[in-house]
Amino acid sequence: MAARKASDKSNASKDELLKFYREMLLIRRFEEKAGQLYGMGLIGGFCHLYIGQEAVVVGLEAAAEDGDKRITSYRDHGHMLACGMDPKGVMAELTGRGGGYSKGKGGSMHMFSREKHFYGGHGIVGAQVPLGAGLAFADKYKENGRVTFAYFGDGAANQGQVYETFNMAALWKLPVVFVIENNQYAMGTAQKRSTSTPDLHTRGEAFGIPGEIVDGMDVLAVKAASAKAVAHCRSGDGPYILEIKTYRYRGHSMSDPAKYRTRDEVQKMREERDAIEHVRELLLQGKHASEDDLKAIDKEIKVIVNDAAEFAKESPEPALAELWTDIYA
Numbered sequence: 001m002a003a004r005k006a007s008d009k010s011n012a013s014k015d016e017l018l019k020f021y022r023e024m025l026l027i028r029r030f031e032e033k034a035g036q037l038y039g040m041g042l043i044g045g046f047c048h049l050y051i052g053q054e055a056v057v058v059g060l061e062a063a064a065e066d067g068d069k070r071i072t073s074y075r076d077h078g079h080m081l082a083c084g085m086d087p088k089g090v091m092a093e094l095t096g097r098g099g100g101y102s103k104g105k106g107g108s109m110h111m112f113s114r115e116k117h118f119y120g121g122h123g124i125v126g127a128q129v130p131l132g133a134g135l136a137f138a139d140k141y142k143e144n145g146r147v148t149f150a151y152f153g154d155g156a157a158n159q160g161q162v163y164e165t166f167n168m169a170a171l172w173k174l175p176v177v178f179v180i181e182n183n184q185y186a187m188g189t190a191q192k193r194s195t196s197t198p199d200l201h202t203r204g205e206a207f208g209i210p211g212e213i214v215d216g217m218d219v220l221a222v223k224a225a226s227a228k229a230v231a232h233c234r235s236g237d238g239p240y241i242l243e244i245k246t247y248r249y250r251g252h253s254m255s256d257p258a259k260y261r262t263r264d265e266v267q268k269m270r271e272e273r274d275a276i277e278h279v280r281e282l283l284l285q286g287k288h289a290s291e292d293d294l295k296a297i298d299k300e301i302k303v304i305v306n307d308a309a310e311f312a313k314e315s316p317e318p319a320l321a322e323l324w325t326d327i328y329a
Contacts, residue, residue, distance in 0.1 A: 059222025
């Protein structure tokens with residue numbers, strides 16, 4: 001990972017830093033709780049946690065406007081929380097309960113919110129990328145000035161449909177930001193062992209799509225790059241690629257022991273590059289908040305997360321009749 005950028009000496013306001021700290025901490029505490037519930041058998045199937053990557057989606061959402069859309073892959077809980085979806089509804093869906101966003105029928109990988117313009121959660125690797133371009137096509141057709149954020153990982157960046165989508169998005173100048181969340185390991189294969197190019201954002205060059213690398217462990221760097229990308233899209237200049245270098249602390253999913261990397265590597269990232277700790281340091285050094293202030297925020301977040309877990313446990317499972325709703329035939 002590159003060294004910290006100039007945002008270490010950022011002029012970010014107290015309110016902005018506190019907002020980022022709160023939002024990233026909510027995602028982390030929520031994901032920690034989801035991991036606990038999975039271990040207790042209350043969450044079934046696959047469960048992919050976002051711990052370590054919080055700055056990516058929080059920084060991008062800081063550049064979004066009301067009505068902008070987002071679509072992502074199966075590591076999606078952070079995206080839901082960052083765009084304002086209710087933690088109770090998200091946790092209830094994770095546990096397969098009727099109070100969830102997809103009535104308990106979608107689970108971790110497949111929940112949606114039209115109200116928050118969140119279009120999934122998709123379990124097929126790379127499938128969300130052309131869907132994201134489709135959302136952007138609709139906005140271009142309507143001439144409403146909206147932008148779509150299409151998130152995918154370094155592993156999905158090797159999928160063919162990604163490049164078909166790049167071609168169409170460039171050809172039609174679609175207002176879509178392609179966000180490559182490069183956590184460097186795909187399912188478990190290091191990028192250098194699976195990818196022929198050192199950088200992924202350069203793969204848009206053949207289609208005339210500009211792009212750049214961003215430090216994904218620095219929420220202020222992500223916000224700045226996102227603002228630039230969004231302005232490019234809103235001005236009618238077509239798509240933009242952000243390759244955001246980030247890192248997940250847990251395995252690919254809850255069933256992954258992550259033996260393809262050393263404990264020392266993960267610990268070094270936690271100690272030296274943690275995105276939440278970085279904002280915490282900026283708050284303390286700038287005298288924007290005291291240790292007690294930050295402890296109070298953490299306590300408040302834990303209450304929200306615990307309430308979400310209790311809501312999920314108390315919410316009933318879907319009735320059998322739900323098998324016949326929300327289907328085509």
